[in-house]
Structure formats: C-alpha cells, structure tokens
Amino acid sequence: MTVDTILKNSAILPGNLPTHYLRVNREQWLQTAADMRKENATLLSLWGADDRDRDGGFRIFAAYLLPRVVLVVEYFLTDTVAPSYSSIASFFPVAARMQRAVHDLLGISTEAPDTRGWLRHGGWPETTFPLRKDFDGDQQYPVAAAPYSFVSVEGDGVHEIAVGPVHAGTIEPGHFRFSVVGEKVLRLEERLGYTHKGVAKLFEKTLQRDGHRLAARLSGDSAVAFSWAYCVSLESITGTVCPNRALWLRALALEQERIANHLGDLGALGNDAGFAFSLTQFSKLKEDLLRVNATAFGARYLMDYVVPGGVALDLTTEARGALLTFYDALEPSVIRMHSIFEEHAGVQDRFREAGRLEKETAEQLGAIGLVARASGIACDLRAHPCSKPYDALTPKISIQTEGDVAARAQIRFEEVLESLRLCRKILADIAAGAVHATVPVAKENQIGIGLIEGWRGPVMIALETGPDESIRRCHAHDPSWQNWPLLEYAILGNIVPDFPLINKSFNLSYSGQDG
Amino acid sequence: MWNTLARILQTGLLTESPPAPDDSASIHDTMQSDLRKILGRALCIRHVDAGSCNGCELEIVALNNPYYNIEGAGIKFVASPRHADMLLVTGPVSVNMEEALRRTYDAMPDPKWVVSVGDCGACGGVFGKSYASRGGVADVLPVNASVCGCPPSPTAILSTILNTVRPLDEKGKK
Numbered sequence A: 001m002t003v004d005t006i007l008k009n010s011a012i013l014p015g016n017l018p019t020h021y022l023r024v025n026r027e028q029w030l031q032t033a034a035d036m037r038k039e040n041a042t043l044l045s046l047w048g049a050d051d052r053d054r055d056g057g058f059r060i061f062a063a064y065l066l067p068r069v070v071l072v073v074e075y076f077l078t079d080t081v082a083p084s085y086s087s088i089a090s091f092f093p094v095a096a097r098m099q100r101a102v103h104d105l106l107g108i109s110t111e112a113p114d115t116r117g118w119l120r121h122g123g124w125p126e127t128t129f130p131l132r133k134d135f136d137g138d139q140q141y142p143v144a145a146a147p148y149s150f151v152s153v154e155g156d157g158v159h160e161i162a163v164g165p166v167h168a169g170t171i172e173p174g175h176f177r178f179s180v181v182g183e184k185v186l187r188l189e190e191r192l193g194y195t196h197k198g199v200a201k202l203f204e205k206t207l208q209r210d211g212h213r214l215a216a217r218l219s220g221d222s223a224v225a226f227s228w229a230y231c232v233s234l235e236s237i238t239g240t241v242c243p244n245r246a247l248w249l250r251a252l253a254l255e256q257e258r259i260a261n262h263l264g265d266l267g268a269l270g271n272d273a274g275f276a277f278s279l280t281q282f283s284k285l286k287e288d289l290l291r292v293n294a295t296a297f298g299a300r301y302l303m304d305y306v307v308p309g310g311v312a313l314d315l316t317t318e319a320r321g322a323l324l325t326f327y328d329a330l331e332p333s334v335i336r337m338h339s340i341f342e343e344h345a346g347v348q349d350r351f352r353e354a355g356r357l358e359k360e361t362a363e364q365l366g367a368i369g370l371v372a373r374a375s376g377i378a379c380d381l382r383a384h385p386c387s388k389p390y391d392a393l394t395p396k397i398s399i400q401t402e403g404d405v406a407a408r409a410q411i412r413f414e415e416v417l418e419s420l421r422l423c424r425k426i427l428a429d430i431a432a433g434a435v436h437a438t439v440p441v442a443k444e445n446q447i448g449i450g451l452i453e454g455w456r457g458p459v460m461i462a463l464e465t466g467p468d469e470s471i472r473r474c475h476a477h478d479p480s481w482q483n484w485p486l487l488e489y490a491i492l493g494n495i496v497p498d499f500p501l502i503n504k505s506f507n508l509s510y511s512g513q514d515g
Numbered sequence B: 001m002w003n004t005l006a007r008i009l010q011t012g013l014l015t016e017s018p019p020a021p022d023d024s025a026s027i028h029d030t031m032q033s034d035l036r037k038i039l040g041r042a043l044c045i046r047h048v049d050a051g052s053c054n055g056c057e058l059e060i061v062a063l064n065n066p067y068y069n070i071e072g073a074g075i076k077f078v079a080s081p082r083h084a085d086m087l088l089v090t091g092p093v094s095v096n097m098e099e100a101l102r103r104t105y106d107a108m109p110d111p112k113w114v115v116s117v118g119d120c121g122a123c124g125g126v127f128g129k130s131y132a133s134r135g136g137v138a139d140v141l142p143v144n145a146s147v148c149g150c151p152p153s154p155t156a157i158l159s160t161i162l163n164t165v166r167p168l169d170e171k172g173k174k
C-alpha cells in the first residue's frame, strides 16, 4: 500500500504532531513494516501492552515517522497462551532489541532467532512478565545467575576485552565486549539493561497528574524533553490548550538543556583527545549555565519544571536579565573555543575519521537525532511545521556529512549557537500571559502520543489513560535505542583506545534505554 | 596556541571555597590539610551508578569543574575500587546492578566509607522498591551518609563527603 492509502484508512490519534492510527492483522503488520521501509520511514518505537483484562488479548504497537506524519500501527493478539507476532527487524534492524525487551516485559515473542533476554538479567523469573496486568510489580526476587552468550569471533590472534558494567569513570553502567586483533576492533557487542528500574510498570501506579515527574527521571539529562513529551500527550488527550507563554518557556528550557549537554560533551570530547584545557573551559561554561538555571527556573536540572498544562514557574524580569547576560558571555566563549579546536592539530587528528558512520549505514540501520544529522540525514522534529512553538522560531537544522567524531562535535558547536539564537528570540518575542492551564480529567482508554526533539533526538511518550485519572499504560522511548546499535558499527576498524572518544561523541543514554 | 593561552589568562582562577563543614568557616586549604591529617594523603573515591537516571552523575562530575576543583583540594576519583577509601553510590539499586555493586564494595580495602547520593540512593526516590529496584543503597550495603536532592547540588555532595570524613579523629573510620 502507498502511504496515501494507508493514511486514508487510518484514524487520527491525539498528539502534538499529526498522528495516524492503523489497526492491522498479522499479515498487515508485516506488510505495513515493508511499506514503511519502502517509504524511508523511521521506526520511532515498538512496544506492547497487556489488554487481556479489558479486551481478552495483547497488543503490539509500532510508531513510524514519515516526513509529515506519525503513524502508529496496532496489532491485536488474540492468542493469550503463546502470544506472538512477526519480527520487523528485517525491515528495521533497530526493532530487534525492542522486540527482545517486549518479550522480557510481556512474554510476547517473535520468530527472531535471538531469544536472549535484554532487560531481564536474572533479576526476576523467566516465567514472570512484569508488565502483565496480573503481576503487581512490587514482588522482589533474589537474583539468579543468567548466563549471557556473546557472539564470539574466531581467528588467529583474536582476543576479547570485556568492559563493565561498572566503568572507570563517573558514567552509567553497561557492558561492552570487544573482539580485537592487536589494537584493532573486529567486533563490539553491547549488553545493556543494567539500570532497568521498571519505569513502565511504575507509570501504571502513578496518577496522570504526576506522570511528568517520572518521565523526567527516565534520563536525567533529558528531563525537559521527556516531561514535555509526557505533558503534551496528556494535554492532547484532554484537549488542553497550553498557554502560549508556557509553550515558549518550555522551548526555552529545552534549549537550555540542549546547550548544557552539548557544552558538557564538547569539554569531554576535547579531554578524551588529550586536550584537558577544553574540559576546564567547557565545564566552567556548563556550570555557569546551571547556575543561571537555578536563578531563572528554580533548579539547576529542570526535573519538575514542565508540568501538565504549562510550566511550574513564570520567568521574572530579573531572570530574563540573568539569562541575557549569560548568553552574551557564552556566545564569544563558544566561538573562541570552536576556533581553538579547529586550529589544534592534536584534536583534529583524533577527531577526523574516527568512528565514522556512513550515511548509507546510518539510513539502513535507522539512525536518529544528532547522530543521524552528523551522518548527513536531515531530521529534526523542531523543523516540523506543526512543532509548537518552533514554527514561530524557525530553527536552522545542522547537518554534517562526514559521520565521524569531528562531525558530531561540529553539530554540537552549531547547535549551541543556534539554540542561543532561539533563546534570545524567545526572550525578545515571548507574549505575556498565563503559564498554566487546568487539565481536565481524561476519559479512559484514550491513547495520546507526545514527541519532542530532545538534545539526543526525538523522545516519545505513548500514554493510554485508565479510569479515575489512572495511567493504563505509558511507554517512554529514548532515541538511544536506535543509536546504540550504530555505535557497534562506528567502532569497527578503529583502535580500542579510541573507543572512549567515539563513545562520547555518541553520548547515548543507558537509563533512557533500560527504562 | 596563543589563542589557547589567551583564553586561559582571560578565564583566570575560578575555584571557590568549599562549603563550610557544619558551621565553622573553611577554605580549600583547610580541606586539603584536614584530609592530610586524617588520611595522610588524598581521599580516593570510587563512584558506582547502581541504576540512577544519570542526573546525579552530572552533579558529581561537576565537582571536577574549576569552581569546585575538588581534585585541587585532595579528593580524587579513582578507576579501581581497590584504590578507593570511599564508595559514592547513585541511584536506586536496580536488581540488575545489585551484584556488581556488592562486588565493587567487596573489592575495596577496609576501612571504607559508603555515601549514597540523591533521593534515589537514600530511599529509592521516585522508583522506590519493585521487582526491578531494591530501593535505597542502605537496602544493599552499610551506608555511612546520604545526600538528599534530585539531583543534589555539587555543594551538598561535597559537604556530605567532607562531613563523613571529618569525624574520623573522634569516632574512627567506618
């Protein structure tokens, strides 16, 4: 089917971007995936739900991003004894891990040969599926040994290096298994899921009015993006109109979050290339930003700033002044640091050609967000004509073509400067008015989709309401799901000592993908 | 090169005084000499993320920025638990990290301190206890002190680290 026919046959779903909803049968599930691949759609997320209590079966969902619309495909599984659906990983390789996670949480399987657990590491029994409605979620089990077989590479002089889950620095936990010859990486296999905290199950014990707090804590460096995505899913279900001023303040907070993360990453990237000076400089600039956040938004990290219906705090004149003063100091510093990076032979030598991700590979494997833009793929939801309030701000999207560490650093430099422009424009043009609207109680059994371009890429919330302000199901998706497998490709043929640098240039979230 | 040097000169020295322990006034030098008196050397910290959202890590990392400059005052983050005096733990303890956390603790030489960071480390925070989370760090390891906050500020983290180490002369370590 062509996109036009698919969209004509679909219903409309509440969401901040135009979202269509298509119910399919077993064959159509696979056929739609094939059609979406042909249309060069991006697989945004794949998740499941246990609806046996309400409808007598399970559901599996896939969300695809087309240039203008989001398409959510739903397949209802009537078999409750051995529920299964067809893997779409041959069309969208990024689906593989999500499908494994769906199995760990719901016991719905595909025919895919890789049946290793992804989120379940032996912390709960194999026959227990935490997201099923008849599991209460609070039960604790002793950890049982669950051996995990990594793919081994055979050959003369090949040896393995195992790293993690506890890493050498102050970073999140995960396991990397390198197969190397000498210094050269032949294969990298990641094993994640260590920080799985049962967030999806927790949502079902959370009231709709509190869900943004949990969403914000899925990945602390993307708190604004996730809480905004949550709020907008609830607001679109309830038909709440978020006041214009609040929307603009959300964008201001989101751009502050983008700048903060980019500054941190640029400092660490220079440092990993042996240029400690850059860490000192950028960590100072980032600290300046966090302090301004505390003045302007009431906290260094904006965990609870975006709330259903608006934002928690209005911006005072004093705060506006503090932000403007900060921007005036930040801009020349970043420009100067950019030229220092450019003319530093050591930095350039380490950045260029390192961890290259070709456009073709990136497209085939479904890259998303910043990583995709560094490999020449033009994608940024902020540029979507329906993306509020960005439609009034006309953000310029950064694209690089080289796909190496240098390209990912360059995107960050450009985006910091562009975000600065957006922040100034917001402060200049923001309308007066309320910053909060009352959110009515949502009708039950409504699904809403929230999609926000965070600093890493699009974060998604799929919210389904229950009775009495409860959450029936809430699926939160971090773009790291898409980009983690790409890191396995980017490192190939590089040397092991370059891994920290290449890894940093991706800077993916563990907690966001582990849930 | 000139550009870099100029930038260094322009930035100048930014390091601020660390937070006063409880109420007495303190400066960077006191911190350093206190540590020397207590440990005879730098305080070595190993951090473990036991399942955090990464917010707390960002504030711990901030301690190394030039404003707090804790390395300059004699506090060092080390890569191996075998070199560490103190274990700084963030996050609720996820069941998937429980074993790695215990192993890290066991690998540290005695005597040792454990400090939990963030509301999650203190009690599980928004994540609480569930099939996937053991709750706070104290549910898994003996904890000497906790820093609350979501995430706590670098100053709060630093002041708890210092207050944990300081009473050593009176109480003895651990």
Ligand code: SF4
Pocket: A217, A220, B051, B052, B053, B054, B055, B056, B090, B091, B092, B117, B118, B119, B120, B121, B125, B126, B149, B150, B151, B152
């Ligand atoms: S205390 Fe807050 S910032 Fe720290 S890990 Fe928990 S949720 Fe994240």
